[in-house]
Amino acid sequence: MFPRLHIVTDSLDVVRGAVGHGPVAIQIRVKKSDRLAYELTVAALEVCRAAGALCLVDDRVGVALAAGADGVHVGADDLPVAAVRRVLGPSALVGATCRDPAAARAAVADGAGYLGVGPAFATSSKDGLPPPLGAAGIGAVVDAVPGTPVIAIGGITAANAAQLPGHGVAAISAIARDPAGATIELLKVLAR
Template sequence: MHIVTDSLDVVRGVLGHGPVAVQVRVKTSDRDAYALTTAALELCRAAGAVCLVDDRVGVALAAGADGVHVGAEDLPVAAARRVLGPAAVLGATCRNPEAARAAVAAGATYLGVGPAFATRTKTGLPEPIGPPGVAAVTRAVPGTPVIAIAGITPDRVAELECYGVAAISAVAADPSGATADFLRALASRSDRVGTAAPGGRA
């Protein structure tokens, strides 16, 4: 499971319940992103969790994070891979099988796919692709972990054919309890798809 956050309190709350990756998303400055990443990284290292940075390749390198997630407006996947080197975790956002295959060919470790459902967390998103859209991407890139994002609750996990899910607002109010609920929902599925988790963890 991926937790996307700009809050160190959320990072503290989501750790210790099972396999998670923390994705630091800061929309202000590189300085703010670096400060939060270094603090989150210390917590993640102690808990054995992956720590990624959203968008900011330079911040991830400077802080020593495990990797980066790039979106459509960020560095191209191939360029990010060249900068990060072969060992870093590199996630890429996509919505369809064609983009998924291209991202994997360019060096993506895993794919963030969505919006799976409607959400108010981020404005300006395209229409949700729904469980069928998530499944289409998953089937297009066998062996590559697909992480569904947007509008996902623990109750909706069973609808999704993918390796794991990402959450933002769904864990904000109760990071500890919500993360435990998500992890139980993921563990109860029998159709989990993907041969390896991003960075070796779900």
């Protein structure tokens, strides 16, 4: 079963605190360098494998391949999904960022196994984002790609995750302060 909770982080402490409480995917997001991303991914993979959690790499296809991660998540300005699929092969998990139904259908046609859609709500985790989509915008993407997991990202908290029944969520800042507690709380909300 594909995890409905994705945790995006650049901290091994967050990885250690978040895994082992239920089905999660860890997405390693390191913007500074490939070497730092690789080192963190290798360390995170050890923790994730022991706990049965997926470990993905954000943006960096080469790092995902070199570290042996379960897959990669690419944004609109990264390598195209079809190119990533060719590089990583048919068994790797490839996620793509989308904001609307047309982009979602195109990403799935090109080989995306899941979609990250957002920002769902207002967030300060990333600069220059477009306006939040809200539950209706996320729902429109879900309806466009039946059977493809959709993970809402951007401003996710346990309180507003409840507005997205049946969808998955990705959390960044909501997890950072108390990885174990926040993971447990989000998993409870997603189980409803």
